[in-house]
Amino acid sequence: MVLTCPVGIGRTTQRDESSGQSRRKLLRAGALLALGGAVAPLTGCDLFDRDDEPAPPPDPLRPMVDEALGLAEAHRASATAHPDLADRLGPIVEAHTAHATELARVIGVALPSAPAAAPTSTPAADPAGALAALRALEKAGQRTATAACAAAPAERAALLGSIAAARATHQEALK
């Protein structure tokens, strides 16, 4: 029902273009189009046609998918640089990957195969330095998730709360 309006207008325009219409006919078509434009808001056709409609805003959780993948990558890089830490860091890599997967599912996007940006820093040469850097990343990540949880609608609050809590427990596990 809603589609009848643009289809009608489209036909008029096409006929005018294809058969070399007189100027008067074209003007009339223009008048029809103008009329169509004026009527459209009342019929609801403009739901699909208007180009001044702002694009839907990106999901506020979208950056958190990348953040979670970035955290997973940072832990993975440290585990590679310091194999002695691999047993400790492995479960944390898995947790961040699980968070990214769950966030992507909730906002309805496919999970990116890799973080949007490569890690900004290479792991510290000493294990203690690497752990301290990871703790700082987890702390920043906890702040992100805490803010997101506070602002989230009810159906997302529990997931974001668990992610904030997980990042807090990671800081403890990295001590």
Next chain:
Amino acid sequence: MKQPSAAEALAAALSAEYAAIYAYGRIGVRLTGAARDTARQAEAAHRRRRDALVVQLSTSGGTVPPDRAGYALPFPVTDRASALRLAVEVEERTAAHWRAALASTTGADRDQALAALVEYAVRATRWRKTAGLTPPTVAFPGRPT
């Protein structure tokens, strides 16, 4: 499933705090030294939350669920190992109640629920480390498994 109201969710959290305080009474006597001190601090934290909830629920006209004389423990506490395992369980279970309260609350109430979830999740991780359990973390603290 119907979303519980904030008062219902907080009442459920209060019941969990009662049970946690009871459980720590059983846990503490099986521990010694630093672990015993940690258990005492944990119990004090649950008591503070219980007291705050009683005040909050009674001043807001909500129903304050009664404490019970005893609570069924998920397994018998007979030694240090089982005491530490129960401590992990207690923190995870109370964390789960506060996690559930997140969806029912907004603003300061939600901040309070998140603070409890985070605190108990961290404490569960510390208990796992004390008990030598690996990994000391779970991917989604407080999420029903």
